[in-house]
Amino acid sequence: MRLMDIPEQQRPREKLLSQGAQSLSDAELLAIFFRTGIRGVNAIELAQQVLNHSQGLSALLSASHDDFCQLMGMGTAKYTQLQAAIELAKRHLLCDLQRETVFTSVQSVSDYLKLELKGLQREVFLVLFLDSQNRLITQEILFRGTLDAASVYPREVIKAALQYNAASLIFAHNHPSGVAEPSQADKLITNKLIQGLSLVDIRVLDHIIVGGSQSVSFAELGLI
Known part of the structure; x- marks a missing residue:
């Protein structure tokens, strides 16, 4: 028809x-x-x-x-058009995060991170650096790992947070397996990072895991 x-x-x-x-x-x-x-x-x-x-x-x-x-x-033309549309959506959400107080909506942060991280074949550890009003300063992927793990070094996270003069952070990483539930290793490294950052008076507001089209917030689970 x-x-x-x-x-x-x-x-x-x-x-x-x-x-x-x-x-x-x-x-x-x-x-x-x-x-x-x-x-x-x-x-x-x-x-x-x-x-x-x-x-x-x-x-x-x-x-x-x-x-x-x-x-x-x-074909290639439609692929490039689609990738451009996805990138526009990412930038739209990022602009919202930069204008507003980020932590007023876990959903808006999760929506952005799902666009940013889903579909990646290797695990990455991304940090959102926030000012004292919880507004986004910048974001950075600090670590890239293999298909099943990423090595996260607290000293590098602290160094970056001090460099950006961040008052608080939100962590995010992806599970290429598509399962968003936090592992025991995820919980351990999060607690280790919280302890290390507390020594320099920087708060961790959340750790969001993206798996496929799903996301899980440590804060909503009561793990932070």
Whole structure:
């Protein structure tokens, strides 16, 4: 079926304008992004087939260039457009964190970190450096590890925190396995970092673990 054969109020663009973007399905949103389908397949049908073949939106957004280009109707042009859209979303969330008091919403921090960290094949340890008003000064990935572990050195975290004159920190790291639950090692290093930073009067507000499309907050679990 051609898009023009669908009732106007049910077409993705018109539906977005009349009902808002949140009313659209994943396939409808992708259809707007794709703009056109391919021979015999309209944009919505193409989007749904791409979602099915990539096993969902999260996997599609995390796909490598090679894997993305193997999907029907996809290529380098659409891959670069999608990566640009993802980066714009990251920067939008980052701007919000820089303007506002970060810790007023764990959800806004988690949303940003999920975009920043999900899909990475190796474990990384990221730190958000905050001022005395809990506003974001900067962020930095301090450690990169193997597929199953990252070596985190408290002295390097303390050194960076003092360099940025941070009053408090939020830690984040990813679990490439897709399981966001904190391990015993995660709990131990977090406690070690809290103890070391307390010696220089710097607070740890949270440690957020990202696994796939999920995130877990140490603060919400009562672990900090």
